[in-house]
Amino acid sequence: MSHNLELAQKHAWNLARTLMTTVILFRSDNEYGVLPADEIEDAEVEALYEYDPHTGSRSVH
Template identity: 50%
Template sequence: MPLTLAQRNAWNLARTLMTIVVVFRIEGGNFGVAEEREFDGDPSLIVREYDPFAR
């Protein structure tokens, strides 16, 4: 999915689940979204982290 869509989905998911969610880069110039605890890929692929508790 495009970066802008991934960012919107990540923030919405983080607020809904009240957990940290990450946006990460995948092949083909696309991006994915996952809970931080479920992401088991290379940490250098993480583009942004969304923490609903951060101010």
């Protein structure tokens, strides 16, 4: 988890390209984190951005 959104975004994009799967950048309380997209449904977090290694990033809202 990170308190810095810009740093979390860089790590999310890097993780998506490394794993070659879509990941979701989320906020929980005052921290940011990343989960694979298929695992986010069970978590009680606010999804912010989706990072797809094939098409890039997009805002979830």
